[in-house]
Amino acid sequence: MTQAVRQPHGSRGLLAVLNSDGRSHPVENTLAAVTVVLGALAAISSLWTGLHLLSSWSGLAGILTGAWGQFISATTGERFLLIIGLGASAFGFFLGMAHGGLFGGVIG
Template identity: 35%
Template sequence: MPEQAAGTSRQAIDREGRPEPHRLQDWLAVASITIGIGALIMGWVEATHLPGAIAGLIGLPLALYSQMISATTNERWLNIVGMVASFLGLSFALNNGGFSL
């Protein structure tokens, strides 16, 4: 009870007493780094600037949202790498032609 009175939150546990996994946060972190790396590669190649721009435009807000709800340090690392990769991929794609066909 003293922990609750001090305002600290306790980690959720399942029926067997183990800590509950953070499935949504894990999937969002993996998705943000995957989309970010894809945007970086596609944005770098001049012929694929349109899908790279779209992937960067999707990956950046996804990584930002994932960073807001992340629960562990490992998830935060993946989110930051995905965020930077999405931003750089979008920047390279815009430099190579952006949203033009």
């Protein structure tokens, strides 16, 4: 039978959710935060066609950091943030590619 995740006594906030097993995961938490930031940057900058370089490169970096974070993640909270960041990164990357790509106008 499944049980709810038990939080360590006295810990609250985002770090308590990310470190729900009671141990610190600084590398995994950093990858999750970087993926979310890169995903937000890629998704927001993809709304303007002139920022296709920023959206495509930040989206690609977010996809790579999110994939590596998924590979080494330890808790469900980390995986949740990584999937949100991966989705936003992919959205920004694909729109950036549609608007001009990684090297559009710079090379060739």
